[in-house]
Amino acid sequence: MKGKLLHTHDLAIGYHNRRLVREAKKHGRRYRGKVVAEKLFLDLVEGELVCLLGPNGSGKSTLMRTLAGVQKPLGGRVSLRGRRLENLSAKETARLLSLVLTDRVMTGNLSVYALVALGRYPYTGWMGNLSPDDEAIVRDAIGTTGTRKFAHHHISDLSDGERQKVMIARALAQDTPVILLDEPTAHLDLPNRIEVVRVLKKLAREQGKSIVMSTHELDLALQAADRIWLMSPIVGKDGEKNIEMISGMPEELVLDGRLEKAFKRNGVGFDRASGSFRIHQHPEGSIGLVGEGMLAYWTKRALERIGYRVVIDASSPFRIEVSDDRGTRCWRYYNGKSSKPVELRDIGGVIDVIKESKKGEAFA
Amino acid sequence: MVLQSGSQAGTDHPWPLLSPKSNLIVLLFAVAVFFFLLDLVLGSVKIPFGSVIDIVLGRGSDNEAWEKIVSYIRVPKALTAVIAGAALSVSGLQMQTLFRNPLAGPSVLGISAGASLGVAMVMLASGAAANAFAIRQLGFGGSWLIVVASTLGAAFVLLIVLSIAVRIKDNIVLLIVGIMVGNITISLISIWQYFSEPEQIQDYLIWTFGSLGGVLGDQLYVLAAVVALGLLISFAASKSLNVMLLGENYARSLGMSTLYVRITVIAATSLLAGSVTGFCGPIGFIGIAVPHLTRSVLNTSDHRFLMPSSCLVGAILMLVCDIIAQMPGSQTTLPINAVTALIGSPVVIWVIMKNRNLKSSFA
Numbered sequence: 001m002k003g004k005l006l007h008t009h010d011l012a013i014g015y016h017n018r019r020l021v022r023e024a025k026k027h028g029r030r031y032r033g034k035v036v037a038e039k040l041f042l043d044l045v046e047g048e049l050v051c052l053l054g055p056n057g058s059g060k061s062t063l064m065r066t067l068a069g070v071q072k073p074l075g076g077r078v079s080l081r082g083r084r085l086e087n088l089s090a091k092e093t094a095r096l097l098s099l100v101l102t103d104r105v106m107t108g109n110l111s112v113y114a115l116v117a118l119g120r121y122p123y124t125g126w127m128g129n130l131s132p133d134d135e136a137i138v139r140d141a142i143g144t145t146g147t148r149k150f151a152h153h154h155i156s157d158l159s160d161g162e163r164q165k166v167m168i169a170r171a172l173a174q175d176t177p178v179i180l181l182d183e184p185t186a187h188l189d190l191p192n193r194i195e196v197v198r199v200l201k202k203l204a205r206e207q208g209k210s211i212v213m214s215t216h217e218l219d220l221a222l223q224a225a226d227r228i229w230l231m232s233p234i235v236g237k238d239g240e241k242n243i244e245m246i247s248g249m250p251e252e253l254v255l256d257g258r259l260e261k262a263f264k265r266n267g268v269g270f271d272r273a274s275g276s277f278r279i280h281q282h283p284e285g286s287i288g289l290v291g292e293g294m295l296a297y298w299t300k301r302a303l304e305r306i307g308y309r310v311v312i313d314a315s316s317p318f319r320i321e322v323s324d325d326r327g328t329r330c331w332r333y334y335n336g337k338s339s340k341p342v343e344l345r346d347i348g349g350v351i352d353v354i355k356e357s358k359k360g361e362a363f364a
Numbered sequence: 365m366v367l368q369s370g371s372q373a374g375t376d377h378p379w380p381l382l383s384p385k386s387n388l389i390v391l392l393f394a395v396a397v398f399f400f401l402l403d404l405v406l407g408s409v410k411i412p413f414g415s416v417i418d419i420v421l422g423r424g425s426d427n428e429a430w431e432k433i434v435s436y437i438r439v440p441k442a443l444t445a446v447i448a449g450a451a452l453s454v455s456g457l458q459m460q461t462l463f464r465n466p467l468a469g470p471s472v473l474g475i476s477a478g479a480s481l482g483v484a485m486v487m488l489a490s491g492a493a494a495n496a497f498a499i500r501q502l503g504f505g506g507s508w509l510i511v512v513a514s515t516l517g518a519a520f521v522l523l524i525v526l527s528i529a530v531r532i533k534d535n536i537v538l539l540i541v542g543i544m545v546g547n548i549t550i551s552l553i554s555i556w557q558y559f560s561e562p563e564q565i566q567d568y569l570i571w572t573f574g575s576l577g578g579v580l581g582d583q584l585y586v587l588a589a590v591v592a593l594g595l596l597i598s599f600a601a602s603k604s605l606n607v608m609l610l611g612e613n614y615a616r617s618l619g620m621s622t623l624y625v626r627i628t629v630i631a632a633t634s635l636l637a638g639s640v641t642g643f644c645g646p647i648g649f650i651g652i653a654v655p656h657l658t659r660s661v662l663n664t665s666d667h668r669f670l671m672p673s674s675c676l677v678g679a680i681l682m683l684v685c686d687i688i689a690q691m692p693g694s695q696t697t698l699p700i701n702a703v704t705a706l707i708g709s710p711v712v713i714w715v716i717m718k719n720r721n722l723k724s725s726f727a
Contacts, residue, residue: 068617094619101617107464107609109665113380121607121618127668128603139379152380170610174618 005081005177005210006044006067006097012075013037013059013066032074036062037231037243040076044178044212049204051221051250052214054231059243060214063231064182067212069093080178094122098174100167100181105155112158112166113151116142119173141172144207145199161192168199179203181213185220193217197224222250222275232262282309284358290314291322295329302347306355320350388662389669392676396446399683403442406692409433437577440584444576445686446679448644451591451636453658453678454598456651457670458629461605463529465539469652470637472539474521474546476648477553479641480572482517484553486510487568488560511590514642519634521545526626574645574701576686587643594635595675601628602667609665649705653712654678660715681708 014035024031036059044050054060065071067078069085078085080096088096098119105115119141120134130138142148145165150158158166164184171179181200185193201224203209212229215221221228230246230253246258253259254275263270269278284307289300299322300310313319318336323329331350332341335357344350404416411434415425419434452470459468459475470476486509525542532538557565579587604625607615612622640647658674659665682704689703 070613070616089619090616090621091619094617097617099614099617101611101613103611103613105610105614107665109659109663110609111380111664114664114666115610118607118610118618121603121620124603126600126603128606 004043005046006042006212007079007082008040008042008067008076009079010076011038011040011042011066011073011078013040013062013071014074015062016072016074035074037245038075040245042229042245042247044210046177046210047204047208048210048226049200049224050210050212050227050229051225052212052229052231053216053218053221054214054243055233058231058233060231061182064180064212064214068097068099068180091122094174094176096176097178097180098171098176100164100171100179100184102182102186105163105167107155110155111151112147112153112155112169113138113142115155115166116147116151116169116173119170119175122174137175138173141169144172144203145169146195159192161188161195164188164192164196165199168196172203177208177210179209179211181211183214183216185213185215185217193220200224219276222254225250228253228259230259230262282307284308286311286316287354288313288316288319289322290319293324295322295324299331299347299350302351303354306351389673389676392661392673392680396676396680396683399680399687400442400446403445403683403687404434404438406687407433407438407690408693408695408697410693436580440580441577441686442683443584444579444587444644445682447588447591448576448640448647449650449654449678449680449682450675451594451640451678452647452650452682453654453674454595454671455633455636456653457655457658457667457674458598458601458605458633459651460655461608461667462626462629463538464608464611466656467539467652468542470518470633470641471646471648471651472546473525473542474549475518475633475637476641476646477546477549478517478519478521479514479638480517480646481521481549481553482513482515482638483510483571483642484556484568485517486513487571488556488564510642511586511639515590515634515638517549518638518641519630521549522630522634526630571645572701573699574647574704576644576682576700577697579643583643587639590635590639594632594639595671597628597632598636599671601625601632602671604628605667606665645701647701647704649708650678650681653708654681656712657681657715681711 012032012035014033014037016033021031021033040063052060052063062071066073069078069088072086080088080093085093117130117134117138120130120138121128124130124134142151145168147162147165147169150162155163155166168179168181168184171181184196184200188196197220200211200213204211204226226249228246228248228250232244232246234242234244244262246253246262248258250259254272257272260270260272263277270276271278282304286309287303289296289303289310289312291299299320303310303320314321317334319334321332321334321341323332329345331344331347333344333350333353334341342353344353401413401416401420404420405411405413409430411427411430415427415430416434416438419425419431420439425431425434455475456469459470459473460466462468463473524545525538528541528545529538532541557568560568604615604620607618607620608622608625610618615622615625637651654674654677655670658670658677661677662669662673664670685700685703685707688707689698689700691698
């Protein structure tokens with residue numbers, strides 16, 4: 001059994017409001033503050049990458065801040081390595097848990113190397129001089145995150161993706177078993193997003209780091225996360241808004257329908273088969289598709305995009321047959337009236353013909 | 365390319381050094397010594413270089429007037445320039461890092477105004493015993509009175525600005541607040557002046573022009589001791605200030621107490637800017653300009669190197685300004701306050717234009 005590094009017991013997160021608390025006390029009521037989410041029982045295991053999902057305003061950042069000890073919990077407790085967070089000193093916490101925030105560090109003249117070296121702050125003496133060991137850890141962090149190429153650059157000269165990796169390197173130099181990242185993939189393009197997640201996976205797998213990252217990207221989370229914490233807004237019986245925390249392995253959450261349920265509640269279609277969101281609705285009705293392989297898949301995508309529900313049905317009079325004869329691609333379009341198909345050579349043509357025949361129907 | 369930037373890439377790059385080249389600091393020191401000597405040589409009275417060196421080294425000179433001029437006027441004045449330049453620069457450097465704002469500095473955020481208020485309270489307070497002339501007569505005790513008053517005034521304004529800084533996260537808003545607090549302080553002084561005797565106002569006005577020449581004898585020791593204490597606190601805060609470059613949230617996540625750093629910087633800046641303002645008048649510009657100059661010369665943001673280098677650059681700039689203020693060969697002296705801005709502003713504009721990238725010269 002791997003060790004539990006981070007553990008929350010009946011945690012309630014939210015905001016203290018001294019004035020309201022005092023007022024409630026005056027009237028003999030119990031009031032803790034503005035509760036964002038409560039009854040959170042979470043475990044972070046060694047070597048696990050956890051993705052924290054949830055819509056805007058669901059309290060992801062609040063949870064992150066509470067786990068990091070930056071914000072006080074409204075109730076319950078957070079423990080790091082079995083010790084309660086509030087009993088740890090700031091220095092002790094800094095040796096157990098590091099952060100990657102959304103704050104942009106744009107300081108001029110601060111080189112990547114110097115920035116990563118600042119991660120050694122909790123370990124160095126009063127002047128902050130690095131020992132050879134410290135320096136080795138800093139170099140290791142830079143190497144692991146693939147930032148060596150621009151180690152001598154100024155932080156202000158880097159692209160967003162490069163900067164994010166540098167901030168991860170800094171957290172790594174802090175040498176903590178737990179790393180929390182607040183939306184590390186926001187504002188990054190796809191290759192950089194993948195690169196960042198790869199680095200995090202590598203850290204979890206090879207160095208046994210426990211990592212929690214908050215993100216909006218379900219696709220990425222489903223592929224990369226060992227565990228998903230999903231904060232899902234629900235409206236309780238008394239009409240009060242609340243947050244339900246769903247925690248589990250991504251595949252399990254998909255298979256037992258909990259993920260689908262959570263997203264459906266929020267008005268977003270979730271396709272259990274492909275593990276992605278449904279963008280498309282089907283105002284145009286259904287169309288049959290015959291064929292197999294990649295060609296059929298992308299034809300289906302194109303048809304869905306223009307508003308059709310695609311069914312695999314060879315008997316439908318309104319259908320498309322796709323074939324690939326040694327590189328010669330062919331689409332046969334049956335418009336449902338004549339039994340003679342129209343033969344086409346590319347998807348663009350297919351779409352044009354379908355749209356054309358629809359228009360003709362409207363006039364007829 | 366981005367996808368392949370893993371561990372195998374870039375192994376041929378040498379690891380960058382954390383410290384800037386030390387010979388730069390040696391060079392700065394040499395330049396400071398050069399201008400220190402130049403400041404001793406140049407003045408309204410022509411004294412040959414050799415004689416000045418002899419007098420400084422304690423070998424004396426046949427010309428008694430020269431000896432008096434050098435030991436009792438020029439050496440204290442040059443030392444004051446070095447002390448004031450170093451103190452104002454280091455306080456500006458800390459303010460810029462603490463507020464994460466390139467425009468921060470003792471004069472902009474109202475610290476100089478606060479120090480002025482403290483001095484004005486002492487100088488303009490009614491009653492013969494407390495007027496400026498009387499304070500000069502008080503000698504050692506009086507100089508303490510001015511230092512305490514100006515330091516308390518500076519600390520008072522800085523505390524107001526910082527208590528607002530706790531609530532406001534936006535740097536620009538904070539800067540405006542600082543300027544406003546400074547304005548309130550200045551208007552308080554104006555009101556006080558309005559109800560004061562003309563002689564007292566004149567003394568105060570002369571003080572506001574700034575002067576490096578008024579710090580003599582015991583006063584110089586007092587100034588040096590207070591500034592030394594301020595510099596010591598500042599140097600000790602170097603490591604924390606480096607972490608502050610990441611912003612307060614990161615600083616806290618690294619286990620740093622931001623409150624402690626704030627208090628340290630308030631204390632150090634009040635001592636440095638407050639005492640120098642008290643003795644030399646409100647000298648503007650140095651506090652803002654020198655940190656930028658130093659950063660662009662050293663190309664680093666490490667306060668362990670920026671602190672001593674800022675001291676040197678500040679001392680150099682102040683000595684140059686003092687030499688110009690003397691108008692060598694003439695009998696007139698310009699107010700130092702006017703010269704610092706006149707000489708320094710174009711320098712900063714030049715540095716920023718040369719670097720093109722404004723960010724690189726910002727804190």
